[in-house]
Amino acid sequence: MVLHSTAWKGIGIFIGVLVLLLSTLASVILGYTDVNFTDVYEAFFHFDQSNKHIIITDVRFPRAIIAACVGASLAMAGVLMQALTRNALASPGIFGVNAGASFLVVLAIAYFPAVPFGGLTWISFAGAALAAITVYAIGSIGREGLTPMRLTLAGAAIAALFSSFTQGMLVLNEKALDEVLFWLAGSVQGRDLEHLIPVLPYLAVAWLGALFIARHINILLMGEDVAQGLGQRTVWIKAVTGLIIILLAGGAVAVAGPIGFVGIVVPHFARWMVGQDHRWVVPYSGILGAVLLLLADIGARYVIMPEEVPVGVMTAVIGTPFFFYIARKGGESS
Template sequence: MVNSGVLLAAVAGLAGVALLSLRIGSVSLSTTEVITAFTNFEGTNAHLIVRSLRLPRTIIGIGVGAALAVAGVTAQAVTRNALASPGVLGINSGAAFGVVTAVFVLGIASPSDYLWFAFAGALGAVIVVFAIASVGPGGVTPVKLALAGVVLTALLSAWISFVLIFDQRTLDEVRFWLAGSLAGRDLGVFLQVLPFLAIGLVIGLAMGRTLNAVSLGEDVAAGLGQNVALVRAVATVVVVLLAGAGVAAAGPIGFVGLAVPHMARLMVGADHRWLLPVSAVAGPTLLLAADVIGRVIARPSEIQVGIVTAIIGGPVLIHLVRSRKLAEL
């Protein structure tokens, strides 16, 4: 009952932040104007702002936030590493590498073309990380996975920086996307990634019991009847689908997949049957809140949401690690 109440409260919080996302911007609107934009559309400036600009932005924020948060929970469970996330494991950097390389080499110029290259980069990053982590005695371990992800992220980031420094066209094309933003994103691009995002969320949310077993360790999970290799493979596919879709839709946004699972654990504990759905709601709440903050503090301009999540997520994660033993997270 307690966890049910937490989930309902999280949903209510998301609804409140979504309303703020529809109301707040360079032009502030009333709640009545937002509601009538849907119930009695008259084509006024306020109604056009809500339906043409802020609604797509809010929808994309909800989808991307849920994807990154569930990907983070899944990555942390399957690697048994409290600091694992799509960013730490190199998946976000892999997706960014795929897009930047495609723009540089192939000259693609439409965000709608980013999707497949983001997925290819994310999948390639996962393969390389697992290949590196499998070298040496003991095979793949949580620590080796994290270290391999950090190494790969550094290498891919170096390549991205090299391209952006020496190719002005690529820099002009992707610099806004690389900052991680919900502003100016096209719903058409989001609809392209939506099937992959939906599949990843459905499978991820259904893995609660399985992730509970795997997070106890491979031997215990095998003793409970779990096929650890299969679970790890399915979880990897889920993380790639969710992270790839999120990066393709909004660019690489950090800290959501890392910080949100820890916040959710403080609310519902380590039971993944509750941790996954609460994270799926808390993720978009954090992302939309960061987006609203970015609109407010730099009016009439705004700060990209990827920058705000880094500013918010860093101190929050430090506080969580300092206030509780890392092993308990």
């Protein structure tokens, strides 16, 4: 824990929001087309139909907003999953929640092309729920259940299963492959606000829900028995937390495809900053997740310029060293 007192944590939030705003601005300014701060200002207040202004308002700005929302959602989903499963390696990517959501979405795109985007959101939620419930059910079979490491492996098996289905389906339907390949790698490119708006209400509800439930998570983390002793209805808290995770991960996948590693890296970083109190960890994760995805997305534009890599590839490259670090630190006992 780096930030000890409440005052510092508050200041930290303030600085975080500032960094978030700066990252958003950087995401709008940086890229293949040269844009500067004045252009951005002009585009919003004296729009003149020029190419530059259209790029700013129709491409860069929506992209930045989407990256921020998706990053925040994935990171918060990661925090809640890590708390719920008491597993340092839990995240929507590793546990197959993203893979489940993308499987159903690809299925819908490949075989029911008429489904509108709003419908895909629900399909994505359903896929996320399917995978989450499967992994959770597996985790709770038996008297003691699985050790964290083993649960992680069960999640990885579920993820492998779903992505194998997805790939198999794409083999049968090459046209769909063309459409979804970039999405499937996890990308915020070429998305406009129309993709975000149908999902945003669910995400917003989930964000608020996550902030609200944080205090109950703190109690739950003291142990099931203690929490029940303190009068908490643990089953309800777990169910609601699960629902929030599904909304966050499913929504994020619907908008940007399965982006991995944000959900695993960010919560660790947030806990390193503010400790175990989830009333702070949750908002910090949200802000840091948004910043991380914005920065990764900026990086994705520069790696193989003039082409772009999907942001999911960037987060994997940034995230795996971190994953190795946690795995080495953890061991079977954690």
